[in-house]
Amino acid sequence: MSAISFERALEQYGDDLYRLAVLLSPDQAAANALLVRTARQFRNHVAADVRSIAIALCEQLPAERGLFRRGGAPAWVTAGTVRTEDTPLVTAIARLPRAQRLALGLAALHAFTTDNLASMEQEWRVRVRDAIRALLPVLDPDLDP
Secondary structure: OOOEOHHHHHHHHHHHHHHHHHHHOOOHHHHHHHHHHHHHHHOOOOOEOHHHHHHHHHHOOOOOOOOOOOOOOOHHHHOOOOOHHHHHHHHHHHHOOHHHHHHHHHHHOOOOOHHHHHOOOHHHHHHHHHHHHHHHHHHOOOOOO
């Protein structure tokens, strides 16, 4: 991914970065605050690439404390916008460690092309693989592990 100005990255990938923030946060207010903190971090940077901004989103969050922290499931799991048949998958995604959710989100969003993903470090490819493996029982219950 090539480096561009932070403002340009927000213009070009803002929707996807917001989706990642929601995926990493318990609710929309927390996602908004996360984006503001991340923007402040990049305020003085001349250039950034989308992946470094996405990683900074994750780094701005407090330490992860196990499944469904005190507040319960994230709002995006219980918002009523999830179709009934998708609830098990969405719940399983919410239970993934934050780093795996971020890697899966990066892989799923259209702003991150095949070329971008091919250049991802091994660590990120492993996180995507581990996330998919963790989701396999929900995606295909008949599949042998």
